[in-house]
Amino acid sequence: MTEPVLSIPPPADRPASAAGIPTSAVRRSRWLAFTAGLALVALGLLWELVLARTGGGTLAIKVVPLVLALPGLWRMxxxxxxxxxxxxxxxxxxxxxxxxxxxxxxxxxxxxEIVLSVLLFTACAWHVRARLAAGRLIAAVA
Structure with a gap:
C-alpha cells in the first residue's frame, strides 16, 4: 500500500507569501522599522554632533550598530x-x-530617543511575528 502524495496547489491558490511576495503586514512593518531605524540614526548623529555636543562628538559612534542594521532591514x-x-x-x-x-x-x-526605540522594537517584533505567521501558513498549505 502506498502513501498518498501531497500535491502543492498551483500558485494562484497559494497565499501571496508562498509565491515569494511579502504580505501587507510584512511590507508595512519593514517600512516602519526602516524609517524608525533611520530616524534613530539621524537623531543620534544630530544630538552628538550638532545639538548637544558632549565628548567632542565621540559618542556619535553609538549609531554604528543601527547603521549596520539598516541594509538588513531593507532586505528583510x-x-x-x-x-x-x-x-x-x-x-x-x-x-x-x-x-x-x-x-x-x-x-x-x-x-x-525613547519613543523611536520603542517604535523600532514594535516594528521589529511585528515583522518577525508576521513572517513566522506567513511561514506557518505556507507550511499548512504545502
Whole structure:
C-alpha cells in the first residue's frame, strides 16, 4: 500500500507569501522599522554632533550598530530584525538615563530617543511575528 502524495496547489491558490511576495503586514512593518531605524540614526548623529555636543562628538559612534542594521532591514533579513529587537533597548535605556539627568533641551531629545526605540522594537517584533505567521501558513498549505 502506498502513501498518498501531497500535491502543492498551483500558485494562484497559494497565499501571496508562498509565491515569494511579502504580505501587507510584512511590507508595512519593514517600512516602519526602516524609517524608525533611520530616524534613530539621524537623531543620534544630530544630538552628538550638532545639538548637544558632549565628548567632542565621540559618542556619535553609538549609531554604528543601527547603521549596520539598516541594509538588513531593507532586505528583510529575519536575523537582523531579531537581533535589533534586542539591541534597541540599549538606546531606550540611554534615553531613560538622559531624560532624568540631562539639562534643558536634551530632555526632549532623550524622550524622542525613547519613543523611536520603542517604535523600532514594535516594528521589529511585528515583522518577525508576521513572517513566522506567513511561514506557518505556507507550511499548512504545502
Amino acid at each position: 533579513k529575519l536575523y537582523t530584525y531579531r537581533w535589533l529587537s534586542l539591541a534597541v533597548w540599549l538606546y531606550a535605556a540611554e534615553g531613560a538615563v538622559r531624560v532624568n539627568s540631562a539639562p534643558g533641551r536634551e530632555v526632549a531629545l532623550a524622550g524622542l
